[in-house]
Amino acid sequence: MKLYYFSEMPHHEFPDEEGDKYPSLRLEFPNRFFDREKAAANYQRYLTEYEFADQAGFDGLMINEHHSTPSCVNVGVNMTAAVLGRTTRRAKILLLGNILPIEDNPVRMAEQLAMADLISGGRVLSGFVRGVGVETWWSNTNPVHNRERFEECHDLILKCWTEPGPFRWEGRHYHFRHVNPWCLPLQKPHPPIWTPGTASPETAVWAGRRGYTYVPFLVPFEIARELFDYYRQGAAEVGRTVTADNLGFLICAVTAETKAKALEAGRHFVWRMGPTLRAPTEYFAPVGMRSRAGAQFALRARPRSLATLSYQELLDGQFIVAGTPDEVIDRFSRIQRELGVGHLLLEAQESRMDHPTTMRSIELMGAKVIPAVAAL
């Protein structure tokens, strides 16, 4: 099983009681609380941690993108990929990912991903996501078109990578009369494609049909299994065999020399689960963004919002793993046994977890955990 290091690059640089005054930290929390000097320092810190994760032996560096939220100020996943493509040497760069429905120019996205792949020497894993509702508001994209735009944007990017230009694209949502990108990915025919899932059976089936690596985020095991079943259903439709390499899982994880230190560090993940997910339903799921099946599945998948779970409940539910390297190896092995995944994505840095603690966790993962789980 391969391990991936992931930081949301949060900006938790404000008094929590200020955030509590608003219906959500997303969309509504005023950006006068954005501290430019601290943000500048944080980007350096976060990139240093990524670079160290590459040196420490992580198989991949996962990056993501959000907008209008202090929970993640990585506002341009392709920019970050280009930076890491230049400053790291070995690990895959997993973009998970680009938010396709809010993209107005898939051709430019195809070019930027190709450039990141070229700069990194062919290390890009290109994740495509539907995004959460917050990004729909941020971009003012009609949520009823979310899935149609996701699929059409994907189709056009793939065509840019696999069919010689020039060609014309006149679809439902995208119209380009002269497509001929002079930047193509190093990997042939194109970088591997990944997609995450939290609740939509349709996405799992869609990914299964195409053989893309599919990764449920922060869901209970039984829900992950159910989503994997949808994935297998899609794969079976086209006669594909599903292997561990097709499946991943995402959790929060930190390790330290002692259990007490790890538990203290892991507590910081509660901010990510709680305050940053607090919001009226409409912010995360505007009308029309989810199908009826997706909405019903989401209710079952999250009978209780992550935001309402205590630290202990998050630990017990395997949403957070915090322990000594041996304990972490044990937990990761269990996840591998339970879910049969080939990729484990670790959200491994959070908000006020300090730099030395983060670096030490990366170091211990590299020295002890990664070699132990590599054979699983």
Add this chain to the structure above:
Amino acid sequence: MRPREETISVGGVGVHTWIGGQGDPLLVLHGAGGNRGWTRWLAQVAERFTVWAPTHPGFGRSGDADWMDGIDDLARFHLWFIDAAGLGRPHLVGHSIGGWTAAEMATMSPGSIDRLVLVAPVGLKPEKGEILDVFYYSPPQLLAMTVHDPKTVPEWDELYGRAPTPAELEIATRNREMAARLAWKPYMHNPRLAHFLPRVTNPTLIVWGREDRVVPVECGEQYRRLLPNADLTVLERCGHLPPVEQPEIFARLVLDFLGGHNRR
């Protein structure tokens, strides 16, 4: 006379329609909340007019129209509905997005309609203030902001007084989705509409609630300025739903405006 319900096929879309009353045809276009059926004001107006109240495609029990992208599509559709239902040259009443639709229809084909009643229509970008982002709020929050004072709404119990059934919730979700499909961006307005409204010389009554928190009452003044033959009536202690909040007064306004007119 008891109203009847029919499904009228227009361009392959089944349009669920309430029909009732007697007299010249009056076409009534509902707002984003959906077709509320045979409410009190309709019953009163139906004493003098044959009311046709279709449910927009994608709303309520009408068929899907996922191919529609904006209110101009809906306007062209309802001009077709007039032909399909054989309404001749009806009077036209539209509320909120139905009012916007009615205004668009009038700019496209002013000769297809007789008199026009626009009730708190969206469609124009307010010169002052903003149109409430109705999709940003939950339906209960929105309802509270839509009416001025629930206690003064005579049909409150019938319309909103009990928890919706699963079937009603499904329709409410469907209504919201179709409203989003039609009016998400530019949000609830057509930047070009103001350029076309001067074409509409049809006698027009604009009705607004003084306490409208969804669409600023100033938009009523904008419509009045742009339409060559329009009057604006502002109802006091009334929010965004004049036909429901003040049904007697609203019905009387409509009848007075339409009733004294010798059509042909």
